[in-house]
Every structure is written in structure tokens, then in C-alpha cells.
Amino acid sequence: MSLRLNSTAPDFTAETTKGTVHFHDWIGDGWVVLFSHPKDFTPVCTTELGYMASIQSEFDKRNCKIIGLSVDPVESHVRWEKDIEETQGAAVNYPMIGDPTLAVAKLYDMLPADELPTCEGRTPASNQTVRSVFVIGPDKKIKLQLAYPMTTGRNFNEILRVLDSLQLTAAQKVATPANWNKGDDVIIVSAVSDEEAKEKYPQGWKTLKPYLRVVSLQ
Structure with missing residues (x-):
């Protein structure tokens, strides 16, 4: 499925590091940033998750939740979070979606629908398109989508800037x-x-x- 701006963000139920999430229900009447990662224990993503943890309060002020996704099981995310806190100095307190069957990555058009439904044997290179950012509004519509290469860390201050613009121009x-x-x-x-x-x-x-x-x- 091809997603565009103002498409309804696909709903899903998934296990996360903070328990089971029913996505649309979890969004509630606020905003959300969903950002994805090709693999656990990858260097650039380690810095990104840590930085997002360090500025989570800025998203809280804007009534915006943060949720990460990586094409690995939740147990792997939990181990990775320890490395993130150790190296980046910030604990990840937002949920990380476990997506070992690639279901959410496919739902959000980050991987082809015909990929085998398993994360086993996959590498960061084979998951390199799982480097997306989606900003979703209270109406469950996609307000922003970005895709980054694996070698370029994302600028989350820019995401905050865009969120400020989106919220102002919505009002x-x-x-x-x-x-x-x-x-x-x-x-x-x-x-x-x-x-x-x-x-x-x-x-x-x-x-x-x-x-x-x-x-x-x-």
C-alpha cells in the first residue's frame, strides 16, 4: 500500500517494550511521531534513539507521543536500550515496537509486501529502507513522512520544528x-x-x- 500525506495511518496491534499497543487507540486525541530503524545494535540508530530520549519532554509539551520501531523482537530492543543509555546518557522511556514478522514495516510501505515474514537472517543492508519518520495527527492522518539513508542521522530538532508548524497551521x-x-x-x-x-x-x-x-x- 502506498502512503501519502493525509492518508490514514494504518492501524495495527503490536508488542512493544511497554506492552501491547493498539496503535490508533494509543494515539488517542494527540499527535505521534513514529520512527523506524533497520536493525537493533546499529550505530546511527543508537544515537538517534538516545537523542529522542533526551528531548522527549519537548514532545510531551506538544501533546505528542514518540514510538520507535525496529525489525527485531522486543527482547532484543530491551537489550539494546541498555547500550543506548550507556553510550548516549539517556534512558529510552518511550515504546519500541517489536516487528519480527515485518508486518508493521510492510504496512507502512517500508519493505515490499512479498518479503518473507521473518527478521531472521536479515541485515541492516537488507532493511535499509526501514529508516522512516511519520508524524501523525489526532485525526490519525499522516501529516509528514520522511525517509533517510542509513549513513545519515536524522535531525529531530527539525521534526520538532515541523510539529510546531503543523500544530499552528491546524489551528x-x-x-x-x-x-x-x-x-x-x-x-x-x-x-x-x-x-x-x-x-x-x-x-x-x-x-x-x-x-x-x-x-x-x-
Whole structure:
């Protein structure tokens, strides 16, 4: 199944390091970041999981849960978590999905549907496409999806930045410009007329072009 932005995130039930998760129920009325890893005990992913553990409170502030996935059993994840805490200085307190039959990886189109349903004998190279990030909204729709190569560690500060934008633009009729950060000026979307904008933004805005109106929300 091919997933696109605004597709419904596939639901599933899986065992994790924090018990059984029924994914849509677990999301509840908040946001979630699902990020996947090709194999346990891989170097780049070790740093990523540790960094996410160190900034989990930032996601908590945004009503956003974190959940990891690796194509290995839960027991392996538990052993890996010890290495992560030892080398990265942060304990993984969010769930890690065990996916030894590749079911979730296939469901999220990270591996071909015709792969044998086992993690046995697989290597990081054969799982290299299992390096994805999905941001999913309270409506269970995919709001962002990214895929990274194995040799490039993911920038999770960027995921936080995108999450701030997604949450702001879901609540207000604005868009965020290039390199926007929380608190920066935003763009009034074209669907908002000047008359409506006057009501929403009595402080005024800057018109760079008729289609490019910039406003401060501060």
C-alpha cells in the first residue's frame, strides 16, 4: 500500500517494550511521531534513539507521543536500550515496537509486501529502507513522512520544528515560510480575504505581493 500525506495511518496491534499497543487507540486525541530503524545494535540508530530520549519532554509539551520501531523482537530492543543509555546518557522511556514478522514495516510501505515474514537472517543492508519518520495527527492522518539513508542521522530538532508548524497551521489559517521557527512571522493563506484578515489581524500585516501577506502572531 502506498502512503501519502493525509492518508490514514494504518492501524495495527503490536508488542512493544511497554506492552501491547493498539496503535490508533494509543494515539488517542494527540499527535505521534513514529520512527523506524533497520536493525537493533546499529550505530546511527543508537544515537538517534538516545537523542529522542533526551528531548522527549519537548514532545510531551506538544501533546505528542514518540514510538520507535525496529525489525527485531522486543527482547532484543530491551537489550539494546541498555547500550543506548550507556553510550548516549539517556534512558529510552518511550515504546519500541517489536516487528519480527515485518508486518508493521510492510504496512507502512517500508519493505515490499512479498518479503518473507521473518527478521531472521536479515541485515541492516537488507532493511535499509526501514529508516522512516511519520508524524501523525489526532485525526490519525499522516501529516509528514520522511525517509533517510542509513549513513545519515536524522535531525529531530527539525521534526520538532515541523510539529510546531503543523500544530499552528491546524489551528489557524496560516502557513509557515522557509526556515520558520516558533514565534517567527507567518503567511496568511490565500483562502483568507483581506476583509477576513482585518478581523483576524487588527494589528495589520505586510503585503509583499497580493498572494504573499506576512503577519506576526506575537
